[in-house]
Amino acid sequence: MSVDFDKIYHNLDPVPGMLRLQEGGLGWKAQDRLVTVSAQDISYMQWMRVARNFQLKIGLKSDREREVFDGLVRDDFERLSKTVKEYYGVTLETREISFRGWNWGRTEYRGSDLSFQVSGRTMFDIPVQKIANSNIASKTEVSLEFIDPTASAQGEPTDASQGSSRKADELVEMRFYIPNTDRSRQTIGDKEDDEEKNENENNEDEQSAAQLFHDQIKDKAEIGQVSGDGLVVFNDILVVTPRGRYEIDMYPTFIRLRGKTYDYKILYSSIKRLFVLPKTDEMHVLLVVALDPPIRQGQTKYPYITMQFPNNEELDATINMEESEISEKYGDRLQKHYDAPAYEVVAQVFRGLSGKDITTPKTFKSYNNQHAIKCNVKANQGDLYVMEKSLFFVTKQPIYIPFNDIQSAQFSRVGGAISSSRTFDLRVVQRSGGENIFSGINREEHEPLEEFLTSKKVKTKNNLNEELIGAPLQVDDDSDSEMDEGDKRARKLAKAAAASGGGGEDEESEEDEDFQASSSDDGSPSEGSSDEDEDGDAKMSSKKSKDKDFDEPPKKKARKQASDDAIQVDSD
Incomplete structure (x- = not known):
């Protein structure tokens, strides 16, 4: 015997189905999708008003998330309440929803949910299993980041509705402002030592309520905790981006990065690519993990995790799983035991658990016989790795450009001055609309780089030859013209100086002196002289x-x- 309800929605599924309750459990079916819940797994059942009429919320005893069914009408309450009491021995609770619109209230945990209460009524619930990370944004703020809801742990959509909603808006972060404080004692040292214990009991630090809320979230969501399902742990790994030292816990379906300040939960489905890159210093090797969606620190997104290892560091690791199980689940991609360089061990474990191949530079060699070329993108200095199918610029925020997305690659030199002739720029225009300029590349790298890109059928344009021919000539012409003009000015000044030293004015003055000397020898002025002439002679003298x-x-x-x-x- 069963009780059926028609036109019922499961979670956010846009397609309605039929909900059937039986003594052994309940099930929901719509087209080719089926959801079942065993009677032994039911912990509680709640009835509440939602956007699509009324909702039946079922809390589960196991680690599974709660199940939610919408579309019930008010008249279904009595029949549903009687059925769940008879079949499952559970009382159907009625929860009132807050419609006040307030943004302040209290939080409490109801099973696996974090419930936000306003005046004793529920405003919203947050499943703690969906919380990927909890950070203290400030002394009074806690930031919660959520796992991508469109993908399951294996990297496939849980159902068609989730797969079709990948491009829809979704909640990725929520912040809580918690102004109150609480005084708690912090015990440090060996508890068995009575003297240290008494000293620590007297040291009371004021701990913010935000810190307590953050610790509770980490405990409930198991963020940063190691459970018995862990396969292997890598301790004290230097992570360049985001910067810090982390412990990396590998689980069957996700990775946990645990640092001093931030903890991250990363699903293997978020890993898109793996790169193992030798650095140009020939002392370190980088392991770069490309993520989509990226991890976050506040408003900053990190689509790449860059780990750095010394190339001579050895590592011994053992997978916490039986060899038969490893062979059955992962085949030859994962081994039971590893004893090799550290970067190789970590990369192989990432490869085996995520199912992604490792990309390394192989064919291309620079002028210095290295796989990378030093260059700059704007003010960021880094290494440009030329792969078989892509360009990969590694810096704090790496840039990945596949060859099939390159519209053109142009070699040019800025300015044309003598100092800039030692380097050149590579301007890459992408079909997707982006553009990147890799500047400050050594001149000797031009020939091997252009030959490799041409061999990969990348459209290239070389503007270096024209500039090399025109730049020196232009500099010489300018310098010669400047020297000619300088000579002309010098000659003019010399002529002017010569003229002033023995030219017209001196000759005139000599003639005037001769005239005066001849007139003074006679002892009398010339004929027709007057006072005006004497005044004129005085002015002239x-x-x-x-x-x-x-x-x-x-x-x-x-x-x-x-x-x-x-x-x-x-x-x-």
Whole structure:
């Protein structure tokens, strides 16, 4: 015997189905999808008003999330309440929903849910299994980040509705402001030592309520905790992006990164690519994990996790799983025991559990016989790795460009000056609309890089030859023209100086002096002279004295003038 309800929705599924309750449990079916719940797994059942009429919320005893069914009408309450009491021995609770619109209230845990209460009524619930990370944004703020709800732990949509809603809006972060504080004692040291215990009991630190809320979330959501299902743990791994040292716990379906400040839960379905890259210093090796969706620290997104290992560091690791189970689930992609360089061990475990292949640079060799080229993108310096199918620039925020997305690659030099002839720029235009300029590349890297890109059928354009021909000539012409103009100006100044030293004004002054000397020898003024003439002669003599003071003629002229006077006297 069973009780059926038609036009019932499961979670956010847009397609309605039939909900059937039987003594052994209940099931929901719509088209080719089926959801079943065993009677032994039912912990509680709640009835509440939601957007799609009324909702039946079922809490489960196992680790599974709660099950939610919408679309029930008010008249179904009595029949449903009687049925669940008879079949499952559970009382159907009625929960009132808050419609006040307030954004302040209290939080409490109801089973596997974090419930936000306003005046004793529920405003919303958060399943703690969906919380990927909890961070303390400030002394009074806690930030909750959620797992991508569109993918399951295996990387496939749980049903068609979730698969079709990948492009829809979704909640990825929520912040709680918690202003109150609570005084708690912090015990440090060996508890068996009575003296240290008494000292620590006297040291009371004021711990914020935000910190307590953060710790509760981490405990309920099992963030940063190691459970018995862990396969292997890598301790004290240096992570360049996001920067810090982390413990990496590998589980069958996800990874846990545990740091001093931040903890992350990463599903294997979020891993898109794995890169093992030798650095140009020949002392370290990078393991880069590409993620989609990326992890977050507040408003900052990190689509890549970059780990750095010394190339001579060895690591011994054992997978906490039977060999038969490893062979059955992972085949030859995962081994029971590893004893090799640290970067190789971690990379192989990531490869085996995530199912993604490892990409390494193989064919391309730079001028210095390395797999990477040093260059800059804007103000960020990094290494440009030339792969078989892509370009990968590794810096704090790596840039990945597949060859099939490159519209053109242009080699050019900025400016054309002599100093810039030692380097060149690589401008990559993508078909998707992006553009990146890799600047400051050594000139010797041009030939091997262009040959490799051409061999991969990447459209290239070389602007270096034209600039090399035109730049030096232009510099020489400019310098010669500047020198010519300088010579012309120098010659003009020399001529002016020569003219001022023995030219027209001095000759005029000599003629004036000769005229005065001849007139003074007679002892009387010339005919037709008057007071006006004397005044004019006085003005002229003063002008000549000024000219003499300014020009300061050399002594040769004085001797010449004396000889001329002597000749004039003799002639008289």
